[in-house]
Amino acid sequence: MGEFEAVIGLEVHCQLATKSKIFCACPTTGTAMNQSVCPICTGHPGTLPTLNAEAVALAVKAGLALGMRIELRSIFARKNYFYPDLPKGYQISQHDKPLCESGSLRIETKQGVKDVRIQRIHMEEDAGKNMHFVGYSLVDLNRAGVPLIEIVSEPDMRSADEAGAYLRELHQLVTFLGISDGNLQEGNFRCDANVSVRRPGEPFGVRVEIKNVNSFRYVEKAIEYEIARHIRCLQSGDTIHMETRGYDAQKDETYVMRSKASVDDYRFFVEPDLMPLVLEQAWVDAIHIPELPQAMKERWVRDFGISHYDAQVLAQTKRRSAFFEQAARHGNTKIVANLISGEILRLMSLAGCEIDEAHITCQDIIDAASLVAADTVSHTGIKLVLAEVWTHGGPLEPWVDKLGVRQVSDQGFLDTLVAEVCQENPGQVAEFRAGKEKLLGFFVGHVMKKSGGKAHPQKVGEAVKAYMQRGLG
Amino acid sequence: MVNRVLEAIGSTERHCSIAEIQHALVGGLKVQDLTAAYLGAIHASDLNAFITICDERAMQQARDADRLIAALGAQAFVSRPLLGIPIGVKDNIAIAGVLMTCASKMLENYVPPYTATAIKRLEDAGAIVLGKLNMDEFAMGGSGENSAYGLTRHPVDKTLVPGGSSSGSAAAVRGGLCVAALGTDTGGSIRLPASFCGIHAIKPTYGTVSRFGLVAFASTLDQIGPMTRSLVDAELMLGVMSGRDQSDMTSIDYTYEPIPEPDFSKLRIGVPEEYFGLMPDIEAKVLDAMAWFESKGAQVQRVSLPHCHAAIAVYYLVAVAEASSNLARFDGVRFGSRLDGVFEGARALFGPEVKRRIILGTFALSARGTTSYYKQANYVRAQIREDFERVFQQVDLIIGPVTPTGAYKIGAQMSDPLQMYLNDFYTIPANLAGIPALSVPAGKVGELDVGLQVMAPWRQDALAVAAARVFDKEFLHGRI
Numbered sequence: 008m009g010e011f012e013a014v015i016g017l018e019v020h021c022q023l024a025t026k027s028k029i030f031c032a033c034p035t036t037g038t039a040m041n042q043s044v045c046p047i048c049t050g051h052p053g054t055l056p057t058l059n060a061e062a063v064a065l066a067v068k069a070g071l072a073l074g075m076r077i078e079l080r081s082i083f084a085r086k087n088y089f090y091p092d093l094p095k096g097y098q099i100s101q102h103d104k105p106l107c108e109s110g111s112l113r114i115e116t117k118q119g120v121k122d123v124r125i126q127r128i129h130m131e132e133d134a135g136k137n138m139h140f141v142g143y144s145l146v147d148l149n150r151a152g153v154p155l156i157e158i159v160s161e162p163d164m165r166s167a168d169e170a171g172a173y174l175r176e177l178h179q180l181v182t183f184l185g186i187s188d189g190n191l192q193e194g195n196f197r198c199d200a201n202v203s204v205r206r207p208g209e210p211f212g213v214r215v216e217i218k219n220v221n222s223f224r225y226v227e228k229a230i231e232y233e234i235a236r237h238i239r240c241l242q243s244g245d246t247i248h249m250e251t252r253g254y255d256a257q258k259d260e261t262y263v264m265r266s267k268a269s270v271d272d273y274r275f276f277v278e279p280d281l282m283p284l285v286l287e288q289a290w291v292d293a294i295h296i297p298e299l300p301q302a303m304k305e306r307w308v309r310d311f312g313i314s315h316y317d318a319q320v321l322a323q324t325k326r327r328s329a330f331f332e333q334a335a336r337h338g339n340t341k342i343v344a345n346l347i348s349g350e351i352l353r354l355m356s357l358a359g360c361e362i363d364e365a366h367i368t369c370q371d372i373i374d375a376a377s378l379v380a381a382d383t384v385s386h387t388g389i390k391l392v393l394a395e396v397w398t399h400g401g402p403l404e405p406w407v408d409k410l411g412v413r414q415v416s417d418q419g420f421l422d423t424l425v426a427e428v429c430q431e432n433p434g435q436v437a438e439f440r441a442g443k444e445k446l447l448g449f450f451v452g453h454v455m456k457k458s459g460g461k462a463h464p465q466k467v468g469e470a471v472k473a474y475m476q477r478g479l480g
Numbered sequence: 481m482v483n484r485v486l487e488a489i490g491s492t493e494r495h496c497s498i499a500e501i502q503h504a505l506v507g508g509l510k511v512q513d514l515t516a517a518y519l520g521a522i523h524a525s526d527l528n529a530f531i532t533i534c535d536e537r538a539m540q541q542a543r544d545a546d547r548l549i550a551a552l553g554a555q556a557f558v559s560r561p562l563l564g565i566p567i568g569v570k571d572n573i574a575i576a577g578v579l580m581t582c583a584s585k586m587l588e589n590y591v592p593p594y595t596a597t598a599i600k601r602l603e604d605a606g607a608i609v610l611g612k613l614n615m616d617e618f619a620m621g622g623s624g625e626n627s628a629y630g631l632t633r634h635p636v637d638k639t640l641v642p643g644g645s646s647s648g649s650a651a652a653v654r655g656g657l658c659v660a661a662l663g664t665d666t667g668g669s670i671r672l673p674a675s676f677c678g679i680h681a682i683k684p685t686y687g688t689v690s691r692f693g694l695v696a697f698a699s700t701l702d703q704i705g706p707m708t709r710s711l712v713d714a715e716l717m718l719g720v721m722s723g724r725d726q727s728d729m730t731s732i733d734y735t736y737e738p739i740p741e742p743d744f745s746k747l748r749i750g751v752p753e754e755y756f757g758l759m760p761d762i763e764a765k766v767l768d769a770m771a772w773f774e775s776k777g778a779q780v781q782r783v784s785l786p787h788c789h790a791a792i793a794v795y796y797l798v799a800v801a802e803a804s805s806n807l808a809r810f811d812g813v814r815f816g817s818r819l820d821g822v823f824e825g826a827r828a829l830f831g832p833e834v835k836r837r838i839i840l841g842t843f844a845l846s847a848r849g850t851t852s853y854y855k856q857a858n859y860v861r862a863q864i865r866e867d868f869e870r871v872f873q874q875v876d877l878i879i880g881p882v883t884p885t886g887a888y889k890i891g892a893q894m895s896d897p898l899q900m901y902l903n904d905f906y907t908i909p910a911n912l913a914g915i916p917a918l919s920v921p922a923g924k925v926g927e928l929d930v931g932l933q934v935m936a937p938w939r940q941d942a943l944a945v946a947a948a949r950v951f952d953k954e955f956l957h958g959r960i
Contacts (some may be wrong), residue, residue, distance in 0.1 A: 046592070046594045049814070050809045051574075051576045051592060051594065051813075052574075052580075052582070052590070052592075052595070052696075052809065052815075053572075053580075053588070053592065053596060053692070053693045053694055053695045053696070053809075054594070054692070054693075055691060055692050055727060055728050055729070055730075056729070057726065057727060057728075057729055058729065085805055087805050087808060087845070088807065089811055089823060091811075091813050092653075094809060094810055094813075094814070095808065095809045096808020096809045096810075097805050097808055146813065156549055207699040273845055274804075274805070274842065274845035274846055274847075274850070275845075276801065276802075276805070276845055276850075276854065279698075279700040279730070280696075280699055280728075280729065280730060281729050281730075282729050282730060332763045334950070400511070402911075425546055458740065474524035
C-alpha cells in the first residue's frame with residue numbers, strides 16, 4: 008500500500024433474538040412463505056405499530072456492552088421509499104435521535120490491539136424478501152417487521168484485517184450476550200462496508216459502499232479488492248465514483264450496483280404512530296451485562312495460562328465458553344483448552360454442531376485431560392479416544408483400553424523392545440555410538456512401531472540412550 | 481313510543497334519542513324490526529350516503545340483540561349501553577369481513593381481515609352496524625364530492641353538499657338513515673359536515689379514541705368521533721369508544737364520562753378576535769351565542785390566537801406530508817387491481833384531490849422542501865399549541881364558528897381547491913393543538929344550518945359538552 012492508507016467504516020445490521028416482531032406479535036421465525044405475518048406487519052391500512060419491549064431491552068444491552076451512552080429519550084422516524092418488499096412504503100427506523108450513541112469495541116490483529124469507536128446503534132424493522140423468477144416476482148413478508156439494530160462504527164479501521172477482526176469480535180459479542188443468534192446464512196448479521204483511500208494526513212477520499220456480503224472472509228476480500236482498486240485509480244489519475252458496489256465471490260471482485268450520483272431522498276420524518284421512546288434510568292440499570300467475551304478471554308489467558316488463539320476459539324459461543332469453564336475448573340487448563348480447540352473443534356465442524364449437542368460430556372474432557380497430564384495416554388492416542396466418545400458416547404476410560412492406547416512405561420518391557428530393535432539394526436547402532444545422535448528418532452520410531460503405539464515415546468528415548476551407553480561400557 | 485321511534489326513520493326533522501329507542505326496545509319493539517326499517521330506508525334513499533350496506537350482518541346482530549333482550553329484559557342494557565342501536569360507520573374504519581373502500585378506486589375490493597378498536601368496543605356494547613358511509617376519498621375534501629362512488633347529497637336540500645369529509649355520516653344521521661354515525665376529523669371533517677347538516681358532533685381530544693383500524697390520513701391529527709342528533713347520544717358513544725388501547729401507542733388513558741351542567745357563573749368563555757371581521761353572517765351567529773352565554777352568567781371575553789392565521793398553511797403541510805407517507809403502501813403490490821400494475825400504474829387509481837395532496841406532501845418532506853416547509857410548519861404548529869395553552873389559562877372554553885358559511889351548492893367549489901381549504905379555517909386549530917372541539921346546532925344563516933364550535937383544553941371534552949348541552953337545550957328555543 009505504501010503511500011496510501013485505507014479508511015474503513017462498517018454498518019452492521021443485526022437481528023435481535025426476540026420471540027416476536029418489533030411492532031406486532033408475529034413470531035420472528037418464519038416457516039413457509041408469508042406464514043409469520045399479520046395485518047400489522049403486512050401494512051394493512053389502518054393498522055398501527057406497538058413497540059416490543061424485549062427488542063428495546065436487547066438493543067440497550069448491545070449499547071451497554073459496547074460502552075455506549077443510552078439515550079433515555081429516542082425517536083422513531085419513517086424512512087420513505089418504494090420497494091415491493093416494503094409493505095408500508097416506509098421503514099420505521101431511528102434517524103436523528105438513536106437509542107445508543109458513542110462507544111467502542113476492542114479488536115486484536117497482528118498489528119496489535121485497537122479500539123474501534125462506535126458512532127451509534129439504532130433500532131429498526133427489517134423488510135421482506137423479493138424472489139425473482141422468469142416473468143414474475145414473489146414477495147415473502149415473513150421477515151418484514153423483524154427487529155434489527157444497526158451498529159454504525161466510526162471510520163476507524165485501516166485494513167481488511169481490522170475490519171474482519173471487528174466483525175468477528177462484534178459477532179462474538181452479540182451472540183455471546185444473546186442479543187442475536189448471529190446466523191450469517193440467514194442474514195441475521197449483515198454488514199455494509201464503507202471504504203475509501205487517502206494519503207495519510209489528507210482528508211477522506213471518495214467513499215464506496217459495499218453491500219450484502221454475508222461472510223466475514225468475503226467482506227475482507229471485498230475490502231482488499233476495493234482498496235487495491237482505489238489505489239490503482241489514484242495512481243493512474245482516474246476518478247473514484249461515490250457508489251454502491253456488490254461483491255462477486257467467484258470472481259473475487261466488486262461490481263457497481265448503483266451510482267450514488269443523486270443522493271437518495273428518504274424524506275425522513277418523526278414516526279407519528281409511536282411516541283418517543285422514553286426509558287427510565289432504573290430500567291436501563293437493571294439490564295444485566297454478564298462478563299463480556301473480551302474480559303473473559305483476558306481472564307482465561309491470565310488465570311488459566313492458555314493461548315490467545317485458544318481463548319478466541321473457546322469464547323466463540325456462549326455454550327462453548329460455559330463448557331470450557333466447567334471443564335477447566337478441575338485443573339489441567341492448558342490441556343483442556345488444547346483438546347477442545349483442537350480435536351473437539353474439528354469434530355464439531357465435521358458434525359456441524361456445538362459442543363454441548365454431542366455425546367461427549369464435560370466429565371469426558373476432564374478425564375481425557377488428566378490421562379494426558381499423567382502421561383497415561385499420548386496426545387495422538389487421546390484424539391482416537393475422543394473421536395470414539397464423540398460418536399458413541401462415554402465413559403472415556405474403557406475406550407482407552409479398547410483402542411489400546413494406554414502408554415506403557417514399564418522399564419523391563421521397554422528395555423526388551425529396545426534390545427530387539429538394536430539387534431536388528433547393528434549398522435545404525437554403530438553409527439549412533441560413533442556420534443550420529445540424530446538416529447535416536449530412528450530407534451524410537453521402530454520401538455514405537457513394535458509396541459503398537461503403546462510405548463511412551465519419551466521413556467523409549469531414555470531407554471535407547473541407556474542401551475547405547477550400556478553397550479559401550 | 482314505538483311509533484315515535486319508527487317515524488324518525490328516514491326523517492330529517494324527527495329524531496329519537498338512544499334512551500328513547502332503548503325504552504321502546506324494552507317495551508316490545510324488536511331490534512330486528514327496527515334494523516329492517518333502517519335498512520329499508522337506506523335502500524330507498526337517494527342521498528348516496530352509504531357505500532356498503534350490511535344487510536345480513538346487521539340482521540344477524542339484530543337477532544342476537546333480540547335474544548339477549550328476550551332473555552335478560554332491561555338488564556341486557558346494563559352492560560351493553562348501545563344494545564340494539566343501529567349506527568353507520570365511515571368507510572375508512574375497518575370491520576373484519578366488510579368491504580372498506582375509503583371511497584377510493586384503490587380499495588374497491590379491499591376487505592379488511594381485522595376490526596378497528598372503536599368498532600369492537602361499539603359492537604361489544606351492542607351497537608348494530610348498518611353499513612359503511614360515503615366520504616371524500618381517504619378523508620381528503622370538505623364537501624363529500626371527492627368520492628369514487630359518487631357524491632353524497634345534503635338530506636334537507638339535495639342540491640347542496642352535506643360537507644365532508646364525513647359526508648355520508650352527516651347525511652345519514654340528519655336523513656334518519658341511522659341513529660348515530662362515526663366520523664373522522666383531521667382538519668374539521670366531523671364538525672364541518674355536522675354544521676352543514678345541523679347535527680351534533682364531537683372531535684375528542686387527540687388520543688381519546690383509538691386510531692387502530694382507522695385508515696390514516698394524517699396520523700398526528702386524525703381522530704374518530706361520534707355524529708348524532710343529540711349531545712347525550714354522542715357522549716354515550718364516546719364513553720364506549722374511549723379509553724387507552726394497547727394497539728394504539730398514541731391513545732391516551734382517558735375514558736370519557738359526562739359531567740353535570742357547569743355553574744355558568746364560574747365559567748369563562750373566550751372568543752378569538754382573529755375569528756372576527758371575516759364573515760359577517762356567521763359572526764352574527766357567534767355574537768348571539770356570546771350574548772346567550774353572558775345571559776347565563778358566564779364571563780365572556782375576547783382572546784387572541786395570534787398564530788391561527790397560519791393554521792391553514794401549517795395544516796396543508798403537516799397533513800399532506802403525513803398523508804404522502806401513509807398512502808405510500810398503496811403501491812399496487814397488494815392493493816388495486818393486478819391489471820393496473822405496480823407503482824406508477826396503480827397510483828393512477830387515486831382521485832385528483834388525493835394525488836394533489838400526495839404530491840404536495842412528498843415535496844414538503846423532500847430534502848429540498850423539509851427545512852422551509854415541513855419543519856417550519858411543525859415549528860409554527862407548536863406556536864399554535866402554545867397560543868391555546870396561554871388562552872386556556874384565561875378562559876375555560878373557546879367558542880367560535882365551525883364554518884365560514886352554511887352548505888353550498890354541489891359543484892360550487894370543485895374548481896377551486898384553495899377556496900375549499902379555507903373552509904377549514906375555524907376547525908383546523910383544534911386538530912393542530914390536539915384539543916377537543918364540538919359542533920352544536922346554532923340555528924340558520926338564511927336557509928342554511930350552521931353550528932357553533934366549542935373548544936376545550938386537552939382532556940376537558942366533558943366540560944365543552946356539558947356547556948353545549950345547555951346551549952343546545954335553550955339557545956334555539958329561546959331565540960328563534
